[in-house]
Amino acid sequence: MTVEVTEVFEEHRPVLDGVAYRMLGRVADAEDVVQEAWLRWSAVDHAQVREPRAYLVRITTRLAIDRLRQAQSRREAYVGSWLPEPLVTDLAPAPAARQQDGAERVMLAESVSMAVLVVLESLSPLERAVFVLREAFGFPYAEIAETLERGEPAVRQLAGRARRHVAERKPRFEVDPELQRDLTERFLKAATEGDVQGLVSVLAPDVRMVSDSADGAKAPRRVILGADKVSRFLAAVAPEGAQDPAFGFRLLELNGGPAALVTYEGRPDTVFSLDVADGLVQAVYVNRNPGKLAHLEGAGE
Known part of the structure; x- marks a missing residue:
């Protein structure tokens, strides 16, 4: 060879x-x-x-x-529900390409986004x-x-x-990365604190929450619809005390956009991936399948 x-x-x-x-x-x-x-x-x-x-x-x-x-x-x-496995991405343009417009980066981010991958599952x-x-x-x-x-x-x-x-x-996408990150941070803060009103303030009225779990990891098997139901569900399952040292929370880039990773005793426990458009979260993808999260250990540190 x-x-x-x-x-x-x-x-x-x-x-x-x-x-x-x-x-x-x-x-x-x-x-x-x-x-x-x-x-x-x-x-x-x-x-x-x-x-x-x-x-x-x-x-x-x-x-x-x-x-x-x-x-x-x-x-x-x-x-x-079956969700694609979260993928750690780094789509920042190389130095030589920084003068180019962001169209190529946006297209790449969309093509690997959780929302588009979910749609692709319905194709032959x-x-x-x-x-x-x-x-x-x-x-x-x-x-x-x-x-x-x-x-x-x-x-x-x-x-x-x-x-x-x-x-x-195909869902709509928010192309402003700062707004995406801001909404993700506000969502994570409200979710971990069990803040129903904080969640409602970032969720679209017709938001969908889709969950994937296996091997004993609990998550709703059906899609939850509506800001009220989604926010109340997330608040009800929030960790007991956001200050619990066993839990860790951090943002990282998954599938071309900001996502929230929750760890328990250092191991990946839950990933929240969000569709953002019109300044609100349009969909929440919750992945708790251990087999799809193990590769994220240490990601974003």
Whole structure:
């Protein structure tokens, strides 16, 4: 194995990681898919590969589709709501790119946001692959068609169907990061103190709260609707005493936006991810599934 072969793979790894995570919604599953792509890349005759990036994305996408098809049956039998695994992100532009406008950063943040990933769960594996490759990474239709072994007209139809589906369900986003962070801080303070009025002041009247839990971690199995119900529920389950040293609270960037991480005795316990628009929290995603939070230990410290 030459150093060049490894360097080529590492050069394209960020794109492969991005495709795999957006396809699967699980960090561990994405890592497994990219590792399998590496094994296949290391075994191929590289002299026959004219475009390494296209080849690697093609392998990764096909592996992700296969895994997603296997996972969908398990998710259909999942008790309660299924949420994607929170992803630690750092979307600050590189120094050389700081003069560019923020459009690219906003698009990247939206494509990996919890809200959009939840919508993508309702697409078929092929629709999801086309949407991710086209909308998040800008691949041409011809290349996507080759990746999926479909005709280009069929791929365009899949893209149109997926785009319409996402547009119908895609939430609005607040693009001001300072406002996002301010609302997240106010939400976390009110939630940990059991302050119903403080919560109502930051929640949209028709706010939704979606929870994901497993392995004994308690959370509502049904979506809670409305500022009054959401605020009262959160106030009722607030930790007994915000000063309890066993609990820790911190903000960090997850899925392209501010999120609140609650730890218990140093271990990740709960993640609150918020959709913010029109100066209010439109949706609250509560993840208490231990299997989806373990990788966050030490994050944001």
